[in-house]
Amino acid sequence: MQTNNFDMELMVPGQENKDVTFNESLLKIDSFLNLSVNGFRDEVPDEVPLGEKYIITNGEYQHHICYSSHESKGVQYFRPKQGMVVFSVQAHSFMLYHEHNWVEIMQAAHEPPREDGAMVGGAVDAAVVADDADAVNVGGAYVDDNFTGIDDEFIAPPNKKHFSLYLNSNTTLNFDNVLFSEVTILIKQCYNAARSLTWPHNILWPDGSAHIMSEAPNAIDIVKLYRMPESTHFLGKIIGQNYQF
Template structure:
């Protein structure tokens, strides 16, 4: 038997060499109590340093974390599981392992706004060109500063809602991710009236990376 997250072997009654199993478990726990890795790598470094951890970006073990807990054991592998979050030191960012078996950078709404260098309208995040929704935001308010493509590639949660606000002076358009299912296959287009707001909720379809979209309301304005 193994633990769910880190595949640590559990001891069983009457098992021999329990101290070996116990020590191995402690080494793995010690390696991953601090959930950081140095970087993504294309090949394993020849020189090993106890405590080093990397994410493999190649081969049949792509996405796994390789770590060195003991020089005598060499590089060992930990199979990543969906929802696992690590801090990648040389990227200075958190990454989350998704259901698509890939690592994605975790981007907060505030970071996304800064990266796009767009203004925020009070509690709204200003967007233009392209905007990737954060991994785990249940509610987000977006304000159009230009025509924009909204991507759901990083989203890890099962339900979230967007309040989408049209520009004050100019009507802009939205292009949506391909992994959204809309009623009658008609992607929602934001209300063209300036300063109007639409509300859309999204629901992940089980065992997929797709979302079903529901337009809760549209055309709200003062």
């Protein structure tokens, strides 16, 4: 028999080596009292340092949390349950396990809480999350703390709907893995040279004219993508170009 949430083995009458079952359960509880993960890993690591946890994004253990509860243990895996929420230190945001995927639901606020107890800045308070089912299901479009430098090729991760990108070099974009129906992209031009963007072929633009990046140093363009129903294509819309400080 196992518990419902953490799949911990329960002791039964007449069982031998009950101490082993009991200790294994204590180790799992100890590992997950702090529901945070250090980040994401594409593949299962050879070892996980004590106290660290990672979400696996590919392979047999996709979406599982890998960890090590004791020096005597190797890499262990925890299968998440629907509705589980963890904090990702790497992404600086809360992640929700929803319909067999991890999705970003809100970023941690840097500002102090308001007097009424609600969070400000990049986060939403618990009442808003509870009352707004759409916000929980698809995640919030929260602004990144910093622009992410991109080189050569940028493959968008599946669990984000807002991207702030900085062009270190000429870059090809790929949004095939994105799970959301709508994506917002802020793109900042390089400060000392005009870099170009190559958009994927599955984005349809008005009159067939794809977005061309503004060339002024540090110029910012804004583009939105809308996924078409029953299709792998997006509709691309240029929101604005050549924003400058």
